[in-house]
Amino acid sequence: MHSHQPQTLQWNGAEGGYLTLIDQTALPLNVTTVDCRNLESVVHAIRVLQVRGAPAIGIAAAYGICVGLQTIDVNQCTMQQFEERLQHCVDQLANSRPTAVNLFWALQRMQDVAQTMRQAGQLPSQIMPALLNEALAIHDEDREMCHAIGKHGATLLDHGQGVLTHCNAGGLATSEYGTALSVLFSAQDQGKTLHVFVDETRPLLQGARLTAWECQQRNIATTLICDNMAAQVMSEGKIQTVITGADRIAANGDVANKIGTYGLAILAKHHQIPFYVAAPSNTFDLSLSTGKGIPIEQRSSDEITQGFGTQTAPDGINTYNPAFDVTPAELITAIITEQGIISPVSSAAIAALL
DSSP states (O other): OOTTSOOSEEEESSTTOEEEEEOTTSTTTOOOEEEEOSHHHHHHHHHTTSSOSHHHHHHHHHHHHHHHGGGSOTTTSOHHHHHHHHHHHHHHHHTTOSSOHHHHHHHHHHHHHHHHHHHTTOOHHHHHHHHHHHHHHHHHHHHHHHHHHHHHHHTTOOTTOEEEEOSOOSGGGSSSSOSHHHHHHHHHHTTOOOEEEEEOOTTTTHIIIIIHHHHHHTTOEEEEEOGGGHHHHHHTTOOSEEEEOOSEEETTOOEEEETTHHHHHHHHHHTTOOEEEEOOGGGEETTOSSGGGSOOOBOOTHHHHSGGGOOOSOTTOOOOOBSEEEEOGGGOSEEEETTEEEOSOOHHHHHHHO
16 A cells, blocks of 8 residues: 555554544545544444445444443443443444445444354453454455455456546545555556546545545546546547446345446446446345345435535525435446456356355
8 A cells, every 4th residue: 555545444552442534524635534432423424424435334333333332341331231332332333324235244243243252151341352353353354355356356457548437436435445446556556557537426526535536646647527527538438447336236236336326337338338346245235136125325405505515506496315326237347356256247146256
């Protein structure tokens, strides 16, 4: 990793420590951090997008359990008190954002550790350090998965290609290299020169604020475009590949990702450009047969009418602000995971790899 980009998330201290994360709402102008020393601050950070991106949300939630349990004295409390507090922490974090499956996956892992140890007769004072170790393991595994995704995905890119990406699926959305951007960073590590076109990604501008910033940190040739320019840029022959991340993938390969992804997949199909999705295996939700079952988060109208504090719409106007859309599997050329590349994208191919 290039040293000038700070860690998206970091645990400070041992037990009794706290979570520090980059405040992504302040980027690109200010690189500032937020210290989360209690449950409420972690829930708030996830909800207001100080931390965002499916893998990073999962890591933050695991650490959120650790800070959330610090309100009880594990040497004095009963097992029932410990379990009630743990359940409260899980519920609060689970309600922070509904679409990204990594959040629920990470919370389940933390609960499983606590349950296994309780059944083995362990005490709360023994369970607490094990939960921190599990959160640290989730963080480390994500780092490794991102690098593996990059290595697999880089094989799909050729020197000199133009690549379009949407939203932010870089180190800010994960623990280090990212998912979609890991493919670009890994190709760069291999000596391939790419030109990255970054969709602004309305209404919260994660592309403009975050992805463009990350690519600049890496000295990758980068051009920022508005979302509605993608078709024109494709028609001009400037783009040879589209790569996005994912927040949840159904068993058949339908992909929920930042709003606007579905439209890009349709445009890529029309222009005969490969459309790739990069995501770790924990982004798959095999309990959902298709993308129709994926809950789509609805966000406030202010994001559209008062973007970044400037009113750009008449008072009282109705808005519709889904944060995600679902791209059907048949529009996706391949899904790049840490375990390999799934292509063609089908229920059978996904089941075989996972």
